[in-house]
Amino acid sequence: MGRSYGFERTRKGLVVHLDEDERRLLRSIAQQVIELVAPPAAPADQDPLVAMVGIDMDARRSEDPAVARLFPDAFTDDEDAAQEFRRFTERDLREGKVSNARAVIDCTSPATTGALQVPDALVLPWLGFFNDARLTIGTRLGITDDSREEFDQMDDDDPRFAMAQIYDWLTYLQDSLLQHLVAE
Numbered sequence: 001m002g003r004s005y006g007f008e009r010t011r012k013g014l015v016v017h018l019d020e021d022e023r024r025l026l027r028s029i030a031q032q033v034i035e036l037v038a039p040p041a042a043p044a045d046q047d048p049l050v051a052m053v054g055i056d057m058d059a060r061r062s063e064d065p066a067v068a069r070l071f072p073d074a075f076t077d078d079e080d081a082a083q084e085f086r087r088f089t090e091r092d093l094r095e096g097k098v099s100n101a102r103a104v105i106d107c108t109s110p111a112t113t114g115a116l117q118v119p120d121a122l123v124l125p126w127l128g129f130f131n132d133a134r135l136t137i138g139t140r141l142g143i144t145d146d147s148r149e150e151f152d153q154m155d156d157d158d159p160r161f162a163m164a165q166i167y168d169w170l171t172y173l174q175d176s177l178l179q180h181l182v183a184e
Contacts, residue, residue, distance in 0.1 A: 006176030
């Protein structure tokens, strides 16, 4: 990654210094998160009350391990209860993750220059985005508590190396942001 130094507290609030390549990378990752989690369009013939409440009658556990990691089952002992819970919650969860990613895209737009200001109202969406991006990348890489040392010692000719570096960079940014929240 470039020369980011993490988040810092200034008189104007939280800021992060990112060069244009880093901003572009964050926007790209955020767009990929949106594409991965955006809720499917509701059927045209959907019951208006079901649509208004946000029930997703077709919600199912995803076959994609990264999506399944972002939307885990609420219950492990009863498949029917887990499916029922998913029907009532997953659409809102998906919309929240899309909203978080869009907040990052908006803050890192090419029109912004200099330090990026992250308004207090967007700190939690940024944290949510970092969490979703890291869970997705970590799942794709197969990172577990037991495999972390393997990834720390990865050679730069390993095809997973670049993605592991991005994962570490996002971890650094997330930790940097969290440190400022804890200090307040």
